[in-house]
Amino acid sequence: xxxxxxxxxxxxxxxxxxxxxxxxxxxxxxxxxxxxxxxxxxxxxxxxxxxxxxxxxxxxxxxxxxxxxxxxxxxxxxxxxxxxxxxxxxxxxxxxxxxxxxxxxxxxxxxxxxxxxxxxxxxxxxxxxxxxxxxxxxxxxxxxxxxxxxxxxxxxxxxxxxxxxxxxxxxxxxxxxxxxxxxxxxxxxxxxxxxxxxxxxxxxxxxxxxxxxxxxxxxxxxxxxxxxxxxxxxxxxxxxxxxxxxxxxxxxxxxxxxxxxxxxxxxxxxxxxxxxxxxxxxxxxxxxxxxxxxxxxxxxxxxxxxxxxxxxxxxxxxxxxxxxxxxxxxxxxxxx
Amino acid sequence: xxxxxxxxxxxxxxxxxxxxxxxxxxxxxxxxxxxxxxxxxxxxxxxxxxxxxxxxxxxxxxxxxxxxxxxxxxxxxxxxxxxxxxxxxxxxxxxxxxxxxxxxxxxxxxxxxxxxxxxxxxxxxxxxxxxxxxxxxxxxxxxxxxxxxxxxxxxxxxxxxxxxxxxxxxxxxxxxxxxxxxxxxxxxxxxxxxxxxxxxxxxxxxxxxxxxxxxxxxxxxxxxxxxxxxxxxxxxxxxxxxxxxxxxxxxxxxxxxxxxxxxxxxxxxxxxxxxxxxxxxxxxxxxxxxxxxxxxxxxxxxxxxxxxxxxxxxxxxxx
Numbered sequence: 001x002x003x004x005x006x007x008x009x010x011x012x013x014x015x016x017x018x019x020x021x022x023x024x025x026x027x028x029x030x031x032x033x034x035x036x037x038x039x040x041x042x043x044x045x046x047x048x049x050x051x052x053x054x055x056x057x058x059x060x061x062x063x064x065x066x067x068x069x070x071x072x073x074x075x076x077x078x079x080x081x082x083x084x085x086x087x088x089x090x091x092x093x094x095x096x097x098x099x100x101x102x103x104x105x106x107x108x109x110x111x112x113x114x115x116x117x118x119x120x121x122x123x124x125x126x127x128x129x130x131x132x133x134x135x136x137x138x139x140x141x142x143x144x145x146x147x148x149x150x151x152x153x154x155x156x157x158x159x160x161x162x163x164x165x166x167x168x169x170x171x172x173x174x175x176x177x178x179x180x181x182x183x184x185x186x187x188x189x190x191x192x193x194x195x196x197x198x199x200x201x202x203x204x205x206x207x208x209x210x211x212x213x214x215x216x217x218x219x220x221x222x223x224x225x226x227x228x229x230x231x232x233x234x235x236x237x238x239x240x241x242x243x244x245x246x247x248x249x250x251x252x253x254x255x256x257x258x259x260x261x262x263x264x265x266x267x268x269x270x271x272x273x274x275x276x277x278x279x280x281x282x283x284x285x286x287x288x289x290x291x292x293x294x295x296x297x298x299x300x301x302x303x304x305x306x307x308x309x310x311x312x313x314x315x316x317x318x319x320x321x322x323x324x325x326x327x328x329x330x331x332x333x334x335x336x
Numbered sequence: 337x338x339x340x341x342x343x344x345x346x347x348x349x350x351x352x353x354x355x356x357x358x359x360x361x362x363x364x365x366x367x368x369x370x371x372x373x374x375x376x377x378x379x380x381x382x383x384x385x386x387x388x389x390x391x392x393x394x395x396x397x398x399x400x401x402x403x404x405x406x407x408x409x410x411x412x413x414x415x416x417x418x419x420x421x422x423x424x425x426x427x428x429x430x431x432x433x434x435x436x437x438x439x440x441x442x443x444x445x446x447x448x449x450x451x452x453x454x455x456x457x458x459x460x461x462x463x464x465x466x467x468x469x470x471x472x473x474x475x476x477x478x479x480x481x482x483x484x485x486x487x488x489x490x491x492x493x494x495x496x497x498x499x500x501x502x503x504x505x506x507x508x509x510x511x512x513x514x515x516x517x518x519x520x521x522x523x524x525x526x527x528x529x530x531x532x533x534x535x536x537x538x539x540x541x542x543x544x545x546x547x548x549x550x551x552x553x554x555x556x557x558x559x560x561x562x563x564x565x566x567x568x569x570x571x572x573x574x575x576x577x578x579x580x581x582x583x584x585x586x587x588x589x590x591x592x593x594x595x596x597x598x599x600x601x602x603x604x605x606x607x608x609x610x611x612x613x614x615x616x617x618x619x620x621x622x623x624x625x626x627x628x629x630x631x632x633x634x635x636x637x638x639x640x641x642x643x644x645x646x647x648x649x650x651x652x653x654x655x
Binding site (some may be wrong): 149160257268275290 | 580
């Protein structure tokens with residue numbers, strides 16, 4: 001048990017280190033100097049508007065503010081020091097707000113979309129897919145619908161939803177995370193508004209994933225229903241319900257490893273969906289950071305995404321051990 | 337999104353496709369006699385032309401492939417040409433209407449198809465190649481090399497591809513659909529590697545592989561001549577799924593403005609529609625057709641894929 005998790009943990013640690021290092025490189029590798037870009041934003045070119053000495057002084061001040069005035073190695077140590085203390089520098093586009101504040105404000109929105117969408121689509125998709133397997137009527141309805149959702153590009157489904165359900169039918173608001181007349185707070189008016197704005201982006205991510213899980217599960221259960229153990233069970237006179245129950249338990253395992261692999265795609269889909277709906281989560285923040293060339297903000301957001309993926313993978317590993325008796329038993333054995 | 341075929345189905349498939357006949361002693365371990373092989377091929381073809389899903393998916397795809405090949409010759413207008421007043425509704429003159437700038441949406445869509453297929457093909461090619469090499473190496477050699485390769489695979493899974501794309505994209509001032517396809521291929525191979533590795537592990541325990549080893553064959557030739565053919569049908573399905581997922585991933589990248597800088601893509605069109613308030617102006621014909629075209633292209637591939645699965649695997653056939 002400890003060896004299994006020690007190994008997993010080493011992988012996560014390495015992945016996090018590797019990802020974070022690439023992430024650290026973002027503002028440094030970018031063509032152009034971020035400080036200069038920032039000064040240019042305010043039309044403080046080295047050529048004209050300010051006195052010659054002033055520009056150098058401003059440059060020095062902002063280099064210091066962004067922590068770019070020390071050797072690269074020190075910058076790298078400062079970066080890790082900052083990561084461990086939750087300090088990721090200051091945003092360029094929203095100077096001088098610390099990056100961590102912007103991220104803190106955005107994270108609840110992203111989690112509120114992603115976690116229910118992933119969990120619900122996984123559970124419901126698996127159930128529906130398992131039901132549809134080898135059942136003609138259900139199969140002929142679930143299958144085509146599943147394909148259409150699985151094949152829809154996220155931005156298109158999001159735009160189509162926003163257009164038909166919001167812009168035309170006015171059932172839901174088109175954009176934003178809450179009504180612009182409200183201030184975020186823990187009161188019912190705000191909650192209700194947030195829920196209304198939450199539904200369509202949630203539905204988009206949910207439907208695309210749902211189609212994938214349902215179809216995957218349908219195919220897997222068909223395979224399982226044809227295996228020797230299923231035939232043996234049937235020949236013993238076991239009810240179809242029981243056979244399907246065992247088939248489901250076996251089919252759910254590869255689906256779970258699939259979930260770990262699908263995370264990256266779902267997160268990418270989430271980013272695109274948030275952008276379409278101008279939903280104030282991390283995805284929309286990424287979009288703003290890209291358009292404003294705010295590489296420090298980008299760096300901070302990606303660090304959180306890498307951390308989130310590592311945590312999610314860890315949770316999936318634990319769930320796998322819980323639901324697969326073979327892994328559990330082999331780990332309780334003498335040398336595993 | 338689980339475009340990923342599950343591992344257990346993989347095993348089932350080899351189980352079904354694996355030869356039961358004992359190899360001829362003395363000679364190289366040929367799994368099945370040549371006449372049997374051709375027999376099986378014809379058998380596949382027999383079931384293939386009778387499989388409704390496969391035929392439906394293939395014919396739809398064929399229409400779009402032809403449109404992609406001949407589209408630029410048939411398109412009534414250039415993709416970036418301002419040819420008409422802005423925001424015209426779809427009509428006989430402009431089948432999909434016009435954009436905010438008066439570009440013809442139908443022509444743009446026709447032009448964009450080629451790049452979508454190009455990205456899909458390159459993405460699938462590179463992901464399949466890297467996945468196969470890593471999967472076979474890890475599965476065949478095992479031991480420390482396997483540990484290292486698995487570690488690398490797991491790390492690649494966890495790094496968001498978007499981060500890399502933004503860094504690389506900022507360096508290359510202009511990038512093409514070829515770059516995008518290769519990039520997608522080089523970031524989506526891990527699940528192929530995992531599946532191929534798991535398959536290789538089970539196949540290398542088989543008798544015919546032992547026999548090949550006894551006959552003095554080298555590792556490389558055992559993998560390519562004994563193990564790979566037993567996965568051929570599976571690898572074919574994997575290629576189709578990779579093709580579909582690469583096209584979908586490309587739409588998202590293009591939509592974020594990270595796609596090819598030198599051509600119009602389906603994702604670009606949707607991005608422009610959103611940026612120029614298509615939603616609020618109700619100019620649905622700007623973003624619905626490009627996405628719908630992509631959805632049909634991908635769905636047709638997926639349906640053909642399930643049909644092929646039934647052709648290759650007798651267990652799935654008669655419903």
